Amino acid sequence: MRIEIVPCLADNYAYLVVTASGEAVVVDPSEAQPVIAALEATGLSLVGIWLTHHHHDHVGGIEQLVQTYPRLSVVAGEYDAQHGRIPCQTRSIAEDEPLWLGSRRARVLTVPGHTLGAIAYLIEGALFSGDTLFSAGCGRLFEGTPQQMQHSLSKLRTLDGATLLYPGHEYAAKNLAFASELEPENAAIAARRAEVTALRAEHKPSVPTSLADEWEINPFLRWDEPTVIARARALGAPSDDAVDVFAAVRTARNGF
Numbered sequence: 001m002r003i004e005i006v007p008c009l010a011d012n013y014a015y016l017v018v019t020a021s022g023e024a025v026v027v028d029p030s031e032a033q034p035v036i037a038a039l040e041a042t043g044l045s046l047v048g049i050w051l052t053h054h055h056h057d058h059v060g061g062i063e064q065l066v067q068t069y070p071r072l073s074v075v076a077g078e079y080d081a082q083h084g085r086i087p088c089q090t091r092s093i094a095e096d097e098p099l100w101l102g103s104r105r106a107r108v109l110t111v112p113g114h115t116l117g118a119i120a121y122l123i124e125g126a127l128f129s130g131d132t133l134f135s136a137g138c139g140r141l142f143e144g145t146p147q148q149m150q151h152s153l154s155k156l157r158t159l160d161g162a163t164l165l166y167p168g169h170e171y172a173a174k175n176l177a178f179a180s181e182l183e184p185e186n187a188a189i190a191a192r193r194a195e196v197t198a199l200r201a202e203h204k205p206s207v208p209t210s211l212a213d214e215w216e217i218n219p220f221l222r223w224d225e226p227t228v229i230a231r232a233r234a235l236g237a238p239s240d241d242a243v244d245v246f247a248a249v250r251t252a253r254n255g256f
């Protein structure tokens with residue numbers, strides 16, 4: 001299995017997940033044209049579309065892809081299916097229900113918070129996290145509560161450290177600027193910020209990162225670190241509780 005990064009719109013990423021036999025699914029095609037170009041350039045055959053949530057900058061390419069490649073399976077979560085939020089959806093999937101790509105089984109995790117229907121896909125050590133978990137950041141709480149999002153992030157945090165994170169957006173530079181302000185003494189954040197600055201100067205993606213790296217640099221996975229707790233309390237968190245710490249840091253990020 002291999003993964004191809006397909007930049008879309010201003011800062012979105014779609015991903016082609018490709019089997020050894022050349023079958024591919026695309027995750028979160030916000031627009032169709034770059035995905036079609038990537039498929040044609042490599043001679044891959046598209047068999048499905050996997051969506052993490054219903055926002056337009058994730059589902060915008062579905063209709064054109066379905067017209068271009070008939071009989072695609074269009075997979076999204078149960079909540080979004082019940083609410084009719086995904087165009088052309090053919091299959092709704094619950095947490096841990098089997099989802100196959102060739103002989104590989106993907107694991108689906110429900111991760112409400114950014115939206116109530118958000119799901120993530122884990123296949124062969126690659127995590128497609130949509131707008132729930134970004135490198136050095138997390139999504140805004142458009143529909144869910146801090147408690148839901150912190151619970152979703154804690155679910156992702158317990159995955160194997162070698163898991164590679166493929167998020168929905170290239171937000172690392174801004175996220176790391178915030179992380180550096182929150183934890184100025186954190187050497188891992190400073191080092192990663194320098195790496196991302198160099199990559200972005202060459203217009204290269206900063207993804208993927210490993211989950212083990214995210215444990216060190218992502219303020220939204222660090223609610224139990226003493227330095228982050230102290231900053232959250234200074235920002236108004238009413239207790240050291242993980243949800244209170246997360247909520248205070250998320251609110252600070254909204255205004256950054």
Ligand SMILES: [Zn+2]
Binds near residue numbers: 053055114131
């Ligand atoms: Zn979104």
